[in-house]
Amino acid sequence: MINLKQLAKHLNLSQATVSRALNNYSTVNSATKARVIEAANALGYRANTSARQLATGKTGAFGIVLPAADNLLMDPHFVDFLAGLTSALAVNDLDLVLSASDGIATYRRLATTRKVDALVLSAPKLDDPRIRELLAMNFPFIVHGRTDRKPDYAYFDIDNYKAFKDATRLLMDLGHQEIALLNGTQDSVFAIDRYRGYCDVFGQRGLVVNPELVFADAMTEENGYRIISQLIDANKLPTAILCSSALLTLGANRRFRDAGIVVGRDVSIVSHDDGLSSLKTENFSVPLTVTRSPIRIAGQEIGKMLIEQSRGASISELQKVVQAELVVRASTGAAPRKK
Amino acid sequence: MINLKQLAKHLNLSQATVSRALNNYSTVNSATKARVIEAANALGYRANTSARQLATGKTGAFGIVLPAADNLLMDPHFVDFLAGLTSALAVNDLDLVLSASDGIATYRRLATTRKVDALVLSAPKLDDPRIRELLAMNFPFIVHGRTDRKPDYAYFDIDNYKAFKDATRLLMDLGHQEIALLNGTQDSVFAIDRYRGYCDVFGQRGLVVNPELVFADAMTEENGYRIISQLIDANKLPTAILCSSALLTLGANRRFRDAGIVVGRDVSIVSHDDGLSSLKTENFSVPLTVTRSPIRIAGQEIGKMLIEQSRGASISELQKVVQAELVVRASTGAAPRKK
DNA sequence: TTATGTTATGAAAGCGCTTTATGTTTTGTA
């Protein structure tokens, strides 16, 4: 484990020159530069991270906190998101620091101890205290999602409103009028946006939303199963359902199977699909019609944005919204005639 | 953002005393200590991470590298593992540094730049080069899994041999003689151990393993589906199957459903279950009989081991093997009579 | 020649903490 001082002595140069050579300063003679780099490689020299951090004030790492780590409800979306994020960061040898959430204190700790250069926030709530606090501390961060239509911080989001508008429209064009919405809890902005998209299509077509068909709860397999059970038991199963998550759809499908209801014929399903590599909607018993937006891409984009941010990009350059793609497969069909 | 120097001046004490007070040295007067801590809290003082790292040589972080991050085959087990790991580390305000894999170079970089105090390695291969290299560099690490029965490094593993022995025995006791094994690739030690467990039961009962029923491939949903398809098409479907992963089982089930084959009656299944929170084997259409060992617990245990290791625990204290639990549910039944 | 740039390097000052070596005060004991 050789350090800069030793390397400099070995080369008969000052630490300063060696450091500048390694950091590719234009002021150092290219011959010297080459000599330094060669020696560094030969001796396996690697700059000590902490020392560099202390000197530059940059850590070369970004932070993310694991949502509710000891909660048994761990989100499988997170791996895909992480995969995208780290792959984007790896290009520049940057790392991701993962912390288990101890509430907002974790964010505060990460920010105040200068462990990371910036944070990424996932699943923002309406009027999220984390955002307020980081904004007040003037600590850089990027939000995956947003708290209102056009917020004044860096974010990456998909157009949830448009996606669910498209999905609802598709179902209606197929003749469906009774459409259940299996959504996430209404304290998340994405769920609200999706709900709005759904409602607005009803409004545009002069129809009225049946509140008994709108569900807002944790988007788990179990809940998908439970909600469909509930609808079947109450004999209120609509002709179509719109799911905010492939996990919900998985559970719904399980219930349909139990009841002998054929998806795509007896009931139509459109699901949102985050493109999880472990849950492929094209491989469902009946391939699923989805609004698709791979969460891995979101991770990648946010990774790039973090890099831009640390290079001084302005807030307005760091606000991105992408569209989800409507993929029509076999789970949607014409509404069955009323019995 | 106040620093130690300023805090010391504010208190009319030297930096040394303040530092020692904050680090709870016994040599500092308890009254002073209290005064210092109070002031630190009041002023929101937090020690700068890089500076502390540089001074102590400890980073307070452990590293893990994401397996094949740009490969679309992202393992859903990883989130659960991470959740366990970070929750154990959070107790001591330790963090996890995540890097995308660029092969062994990533491990080298993490180790030589002193970005982390130790590494955790997942999914070791036979004669894994990462292990060899870290051992040679004398850099601390803990392996999730192992490369042989009793290796000379720190590891945490489950008793795969025993688990699959138990599973095979259970199936045989139910009268099954034709048992397919859907396993992971044979370059992983766990897959080999499971295969050995499976074989040994055959041996003990004077039976011979049919190599046409043994499959070693990536443990994906798709492969589960494909392998069962293959068996059905060749008219070689055995009465029982043993799966190395719930994902494989998921795919197998999909194929059985397509074929109208009833799990638990027409065919018995035992699966290994890593207790993924997003894939509950008790919620399968037919609740699954499994050898269960939650990967989240493994993460937690490894987290604790990392802490022990950094406190100087010896290698022998850092070698743990736990047993998987055999949970019998509805997917196993008596072997159907031969037609 | 002298003045003025250019280019390439070095000396040394930090970055903010921990810890060793050192000094000063208080307490206990003969």
Add this chain to the structure above:
DNA sequence: TACAAAACATAAAGCGCTTTCATAACATAA
């Protein structure tokens, strides 16, 4: 009362880098 031991506080030396400022060598222009 004297002196050793304990208790407390400080000054200062690093930890290994980056970067500012100064300087030397050399070329160019006047």
